[in-house]
Amino acid sequence: MAQGSYDADMGRRGAYAKGVAKREEILDAALTVIARNGYQRTSVRDIAEAVGLSQAGLLHYFASKEALFAEVLRRRDEVDRERMPADPAARVEGLIEIMRHNADVPGLVQLYAELSTEASHPEHAAHDFFTQRYAVLRRELGETVRAAQERGELSTSLDAESVATILLASADGLQTQWMLEPGLDMAARLEHLWAALCRVP
Amino acid sequence: MAQGSYDADMGRRGAYAKGVAKREEILDAALTVIARNGYQRTSVRDIAEAVGLSQAGLLHYFASKEALFAEVLRRRDEVDRERMPADPAARVEGLIEIMRHNADVPGLVQLYAELSTEASHPEHAAHDFFTQRYAVLRRELGETVRAAQERGELSTSLDAESVATILLASADGLQTQWMLEPGLDMAARLEHLWAALCRVP
DNA sequence: GTCTATATGCTGATAGAC
DNA sequence: GTCTATCAGCATATAGAC
Missing domain, CATH: 1.10.10.60 (Homeodomain-like)
Structure with a gap:
């Protein structure tokens, strides 16, 4: 920057x-x-x-x-964004795919986890990067959730913003647990969550 | 220790x-x-x-x-455990209550978030503390989920371990987002998730 | 039990030669 | 463009006086 x-x-x-x-x-x-x-x-x-x-x-x-470090982060984000499908409808599967890939790059997962917590201080060099990043991700995932609702895959009684926030939170939290317990299958758990939500009538 | x-x-x-x-x-x-x-x-x-x-x-x-710092962590955990209801049936509400309380102690939330990511290195002084902590929490929450299933509040088609893992992950991830965006209502989002899961047939 | 003083080691950053 | 040399600052930890 x-x-x-x-x-x-x-x-x-x-x-x-x-x-x-x-x-x-x-x-x-x-x-x-x-x-x-x-x-x-x-x-x-x-x-x-x-x-x-x-x-x-x-x-x-x-x-x-x-x-x-800010540049490292920015570049890494670019790579991830390329992984994320442009089609909103495919983005939940895209998120799951990213989780699967993340299991191969533990150091980067840790970089994100450590930096995103450190960056909560507003003076931190990466603070704006992370606030903006989460805002964008929430919005994009929100679109995805709404798309799923429009296709009838997900109940419209669920709040799209809330579901998007929870999906993101689960992804982050699963990484925390996985770093301590590498046997944990992050992608499978996230997939399980999405499947469960899709079954809500 | x-x-x-x-x-x-x-x-x-x-x-x-x-x-x-x-x-x-x-x-x-x-x-x-x-x-x-x-x-x-x-x-x-x-x-x-x-x-x-x-x-x-x-x-x-x-x-x-x-x-x-290890002792600080250990003590903090004790306090949290006192907050957590002994009755497994009430522990999801207990987790939500802890999230509500955590919104008042941002520094401690950050201590946990930062230490738990740092501690992923097996040599770290707090590594064992965190691996054990998550194992215990997953087990206890798993019991809670099963109790809810036995009472008919939650579908038995959902895997209890998986749900427990997701609840924990969501709690952690919500804290990450909340640290960057203090307006986020962590407890409400977690409650929303649990309510949604309970609606799965 | 608590202090001052200090050893030792890292860090990021800069000045200036080549 | 890359180096060596060096700086100032901060950290933890320890020795030893009181």
Whole structure:
């Protein structure tokens, strides 16, 4: 976010191609290290080493540690959004599919879980990111729920907003339990919830 | 936990009464400070100042910062367990009541949320605490769900373990959303979920 | 039991050479 | 663009005086 204008400059000139590539490389390395060690235990130095740079060298590309992590988050979100079907009708299945995939990337699940709780402080660098993210997700899932109601798959007596909020909450909470108990089948539980709700007359 | 034998000695002799009282005072102060600043931003020094001790003075009572926080957690859990009805049949309403109460103690909600994600690393001081806690909660809530099924309030076609897991997950996830969006009525949403599940034929 | 003083180690960030 | 060197700050933990 603080890097927005930097990104814009990047796209424009070929001379910066290497810089762009290096930035991408750093972000990839950051994802890898975080995935292994978790967010709390990852320092700028750790990421720098993983990418073969000194700490100062890495900070040439990102203004601060927070800017780097915000960018990691933003990129990760992009990837997830690509996974989410454009068709509202398919988004519950899409959410379940994402949960299935998340079981393969524990470090990222942890990054989200830790950052989203930390970010509750309004001054936190990622606070706006997360409030906006949840607002968008609730709205999109709300549409999906309404679509299901219109198709007659879900009772119209259920409040769509409430169901969307609960689906999101369940997804997050299942991840918390799964991190402690990796045997838990998150996707299956979420699917079970949706199936149960669809049976409400 | 590292303080287990210390506690045992404490109970035995009147001479240690002051020490016990001070320990309690420290734990109370810790809860207050954490409730205000969140877990991450709370140092041993902060708690020491709140209780009128130096940092070294406080660490006379607790072997380490981790031991202190583990004890804070353990105590908090005790309080919550007292809130939870002994009668399995009333425990869903009990969970909803706890959610209602949690809206008044944001710092503690955050302590739990942050620690429970951090603790997913098996080496973490609170790892065993949380895995065990979730196991117990799932089992107890599972009993409750089965009790509801036996009373005919909930369809027996639903898997009790799965419903218990989802209820817990929803509670946790609602807290995540509420920390970012304090307007969210966690208790109402959870109640809505339970009501919906009870309508499944 | 409580203090001051300090050891030690991390962190993120910056200055300036090349 | 990348480095080395270094800074200031904060943390936990400990030694030892009182």
